[in-house]
Amino acid sequence: MKLIEVKDKKTVKKFLDVPRKLYKDDPNWICPLDNLVEAVFDPEKNVFFTHGDAMRWVLTDEDGNLIGRVAAFINEKKAYNYKQPTGGMGFYECIQDQEAAFKLFNICKSWLQEHGMKAMDGPINFGENDNFWGLLVEGFMPPSFGMNYNFPYYKEQFESYGFKPYFEQVTNHLDLTKPFPERFWKIADRIRQQPGYEFRHFRYAEKEKFIDDLKEVYDKAWVYHENFTPLSRKDISESLNKAKPVLIEEFVWYVYKEGKPIAFLVMLPDANEIFRHLNGKLNLFNKLRFLYLRWRKVYTSTRITVMGVVPEYQKRGVESGIFWHMARVMPKWPRIKTIELSWVGDFNPKMRALHDSVGGHFVKKHITYRKLFEGKGNENSRYSTIS
Secondary structure, eight states, X not given: OEEEEOOSHHHXXXXXXXXXHHTTXXXXXXXXXXXXXXXXXXXXXXXXXXXXXXXXXXXXXXXXXXXXXXXXXXXXXXXXXXXXXXXXXXXXXXXXXXXXXXXXXXXXXXXXXHTTOSEEEESOOSSOTTSSOXXXXXXXXXXXXXXXXXXXXXXXXXXXXXXXXXXXXXXXXXXXXXXOOHHHHHHHHHHHXXXXXXXXXXXXXXXXXXXXXXXXXXXXXXXXXXXXXXXXXXXXXXXXXXXXXXXXXXXXXXXXXXXXXXXXXXXXXXXXXXXXXXTTOOOXXXXXXXXXXXXXXXXXXXXXXXXXXXXXGTTXXXXXXXXXXXHHHGGGOTTOOEEEEEEEETTOHHHHHHHHHTTOEEEEEEEEEEEESSSSSOTTOGGGTOO
């Protein structure tokens, strides 16, 4: 077996082709767009390079056949917030072979150690956790846009190497063909009729204001979470630009109290329903296919990627009010039958309770693992600290 560093167009192509080769017979897998993957590793497009670094490799067998790939990265804003400096690894793909898996894990470990790290989390992204994050361990179905999909045997490979669960993230589905609980609508009616509350959807014409409002709510809502890092306007703007081809203004909502932003919700149509036809390539023909399918409104599902409520307005029914307004919009998109309520960590019981209250049902679980480079256990596991 041979590890090859990705450093030119030829090796970049190999890196992108590994999953196409491994998943060619898997009907559930949907190839991420090559340009989205490459943007993660482009210092001119990924703002995380301003405070971090990344490296990646492909693995071949003795005949030169592609059998695996991996990337390692350091986010300096978060690496030193733990008991030990902690980097990350991700974009992991591998055949069902322990020796191959351990070669990929070892190269990440070595690179991270050379850069002063004493642990690594994975599989994660060199970016925010709304894309390319976590190992799928339950619910092997076609993934929605941005959600990791992998072979079931990856779990054994990670755990055999010594990775321990750090936290888990659960995905629920909301069936729009079934009515919401009556109690939920009563709460929504009460909150939306109270004086001082205003519900507004996103508008590109007011993009800068909405970026400021999202940052204000996010920074207040997540400030008490472990290893919190405030969002930057640049990060939000970059994410908005990436989402623009599929973003629908009436799927992104804000709540204001006496003119001040107190909550937001971002929902995107599941672009994978289009991307599954493109095999990761966005050439001229596929761009035309994309535009045509988007115009046809082929989407049958959406994904709520992030939601936040400032602490003093939590448990007041603000979320119910947002869903009430969303429900007024959905008839414009009659093909959409499912909302994916995704990416809720075990450290966020309030959001999990909200999913239950609207009638969401469990469909998938991802685990983010941590590997300590010294010691046998994982004393930093969230499972030892979360009540």
